[in-house]
Amino acid sequence: MLVRPKAGILDPQGQAVESSLRQLGFPVGEARVGRVVDLEVEASDPAQARAEVEQMCHRLLANPLIESFEIELEGA
């Protein structure tokens, strides 16, 4: 899943990336930095897998006050 800072939330890591890239001569626009978490889960179907990962995001992986998450499933 992808966890990103919500729009409007200050993102110091993104700002650091932005200014470093500009100093290296890359004329970039806004940069935002988030996390990608790759996980193996056992589930009988994709809907169950998604529901389980959603629970994990709510309970551990994403801070709902400042972060949004996106789940992508891959079959195994």
Place this chain on the structure above:
Amino acid sequence: MLVRPKAGILDPQGQAVESSLRQLGFPVGEARVGRVVDLEVEASDPAQARAEVEQMCHRLLANPLIESFEIELEGA
């Protein structure tokens, strides 16, 4: 772009996520944690945009010894 620890490279963040999820009662397999960086670049075509972002990864965003990166483009 997505930056992930290479296979075989120790990923303490992933291990922490793994054991925390198990303690919460989620029977997950391996977890790996990387970064997602969203960037705006100006380019005349997708190939040029990709080449530029590849440069940025090599020069700043990914550590080639321990990380691999993947670039996804979105038109604007």
